[in-house]
Amino acid sequence: MKKLENPIYVTQPSLPELEEFIPYLQQIWDNKILTNNGPFHQQLEKELANFLGVPYISLFANGTLALVTALQVLRITGEVITTPYSFVATTHSLWWNNIKPVFVDIEPEFGNINPEKIEAAITPKTTAILPVHVYGNPCNVERIQEIADIYGLKVIYDAAHCFGVNYKGKGICNFGDLSILSFHATKVFNTMEGGAIICHDKATKKRIDYLKNFGFAGETTIMAPGINSKMNEMQAALGLVQLKHYQENIAKRKAIVDIYRKELTTINGITILPIPENTDLNHAYFPIFVDEKNYGITRDQLYERLKQNNIFGRRYFYPLISEFPMYKGLDSAVPSNLKTAKQLAERVICLPIYPDLDIELAKYICKNIKN
Numbered sequence: 001m002k003k004l005e006n007p008i009y010v011t012q013p014s015l016p017e018l019e020e021f022i023p024y025l026q027q028i029w030d031n032k033i034l035t036n037n038g039p040f041h042q043q044l045e046k047e048l049a050n051f052l053g054v055p056y057i058s059l060f061a062n063g064t065l066a067l068v069t070a071l072q073v074l075r076i077t078g079e080v081i082t083t084p085y086s087f088v089a090t091t092h093s094l095w096w097n098n099i100k101p102v103f104v105d106i107e108p109e110f111g112n113i114n115p116e117k118i119e120a121a122i123t124p125k126t127t128a129i130l131p132v133h134v135y136g137n138p139c140n141v142e143r144i145q146e147i148a149d150i151y152g153l154k155v156i157y158d159a160a161h162c163f164g165v166n167y168k169g170k171g172i173c174n175f176g177d178l179s180i181l182s183f184h185a186t187k188v189f190n191t192m193e194g195g196a197i198i199c200h201d202k203a204t205k206k207r208i209d210y211l212k213n214f215g216f217a218g219e220t221t222i223m224a225p226g227i228n229s230k231m232n233e234m235q236a237a238l239g240l241v242q243l244k245h246y247q248e249n250i251a252k253r254k255a256i257v258d259i260y261r262k263e264l265t266t267i268n269g270i271t272i273l274p275i276p277e278n279t280d281l282n283h284a285y286f287p288i289f290v291d292e293k294n295y296g297i298t299r300d301q302l303y304e305r306l307k308q309n310n311i312f313g314r315r316y317f318y319p320l321i322s323e324f325p326m327y328k329g330l331d332s333a334v335p336s337n338l339k340t341a342k343q344l345a346e347r348v349i350c351l352p353i354y355p356d357l358d359i360e361l362a363k364y365i366c367k368n369i370k371n
């Protein structure tokens, strides 16, 4: 296969035309409000709540601080059940709260936490479940809630991959006690860096907003050792412009997914994820899984071969979080406990996908995999 002239990366951030953003910058320069719940921040919260179909949203400087703060909001302590098949920030947020992560294996269909393995991991110290909607495919939210209700646990969803996803006609962030989003440059909706917590009631929203602003609950009242994780006006302004282009960007992503699905389903030794039921997807990622026996070469060999032709996929998620030095000593991190996660981590490559990826390039990527 001929090597591409320019490298293609797993993603490329979407940005509006600069001219579209300039009037917003002008307004910031004119009114000199740069942060602290400014007009763009308030407007973006309103527009996002409406767009995502959720009652309350609080904006954050990034998704990781949203996760760290979410655990404080609900006063989560002790042990939390989570998945090793995610981006490290999911588990790091527990560590920053002095909470012990307890890893549970994933289900093989979508790579989300396996609800049937949760109960066995519950101890008297367990206070919450922290699942991830991996690749934007919803977890089994009904079953997870059922278990949480029986054992009196809170559920916080890491919905960083899930912006704009609907499940059974409802915004996915309506499930669980809290959901967190990321608006990082690599996500389907970006504010360069950014994030959010979604909650269901006004009192919780108030508590979130205090905690993200040092714990200020009034001019002289500090309600808790809060943090500074506020989104600034530049980020919020960019969010307002980005939101206008969201639907067209998702449609472009869908066109790439259609090519990948059509071209890759028939390759021996390559599997792709099924399409989940009752779900409006955001097409954030396109993972493929390489079965060495049937495909002929290993995942890493394919990964390197693609790189040589200037196609840079990413092995999301490899290694597993449970294999990093700070977590591998945990009882729940033993490989025999996480067999399915291990298998997916060893087989996965996420292919390039972003709105401006040329359809012909997507076809070229498929040819490289067929070859």
Ligand SMILES: *Cc1c(COP(=O)(O)O)cnc(C)c1O
Pocket (backbone or CB within 6 Å): 062, 063, 064, 065, 086, 087, 089, 090, 132, 158, 160, 161, 181, 182, 183, 184, 193, 194, 195
């Ligand atoms: C991106 C991501 C985060 C972190 O979000 P940031 O905004 O980059 O801090 C957390 N969890 C998952 C699953 C992510 O993909």
